[in-house]
Amino acid sequence: MSYTVLSFDNDTFTNFAFYSGIVLAKTLIMGPLTSQARIRHKVYGNPEDTKFFAPGVAVNTTDSTVERIRRCHLNDLENVVPFTLIGLLYVSAEPDYDKALMIFRVFAASRILHTISYLVPLPQPARASCFFVGWGATAAMTAFLFARMYKYV
Numbered sequence: 627m628s629y630t631v632l633s634f635d636n637d638t639f640t641n642f643a644f645y646s647g648i649v650l651a652k653t654l655i656m657g658p659l660t661s662q663a664r665i666r667h668k669v670y671g672n673p674e675d676t677k678f679f680a681p682g683v684a685v686n687t688t689d690s691t692v693e694r695i696r697r698c699h700l701n702d703l704e705n706v707v708p709f710t711l712i713g714l715l716y717v718s719a720e721p722d723y724d725k726a727l728m729i730f731r732v733f734a735a736s737r738i739l740h741t742i743s744y745l746v747p748l749p750q751p752a753r754a755s756c757f758f759v760g761w762g763a764t765a766a767m768t769a770f771l772f773a774r775m776y777k778y779v
């Protein structure tokens with residue numbers, strides 16, 4: 627039977643799928659969380675939205691709660707998408723299993739803690755630390771990838 631690196635035959639890929647699934651699901655939740663805050667605070671950014679959901683309420687694009695959740699969502703997109711794409715290339719380069727697992731776990735934990743720090747909110751440097759740890763995990767995968775590719779290009 628043939629072995630494929632990007633399949634559940636490969637334990638590194640299985641773990642990557644699990645931890646990316648967690649951070650992608652966390653990112654996906656941010657949309658409904660924003661909607662919930664909009665409904666609770668009656669905050670809508672478009673005239674057609676206020677007309678339908680809250681007639682008589684003015685358009686508002688500056689609510690601090692809604693904007694905070696939106697920034698948190700954007701920060702996830704800035705970090706989770708690169709992690710997922712670079713992670714696929716990283717797994718295909720067949721890294722050491724234990725090191726890869728540690729990178730996946732550190733990234734997932736850092737992003738969950740980043741969200742908690744952003745939404746509670748916790749005083750800095752809590753959120754900045756979470757961001758840099760997660761960024762470092764993706765940077766480590768990128769460095770490994772280039773070191774591995776260097777031989778071939």
Ligand SMILES: N[C@@H](CCC(=O)N[C@@H](CS)C(=O)NCC(=O)O)C(=O)O
Nearest residue numbers: 697698700701704753754755757758
């Ligand atoms: N796009 C980010 C790049 C740097 C970054 O991600 N910083 C972290 C730690 S301070 C963060 O949580 N930034 C807040 C944000 O993206 O809204 C920014 O504008 O701040």
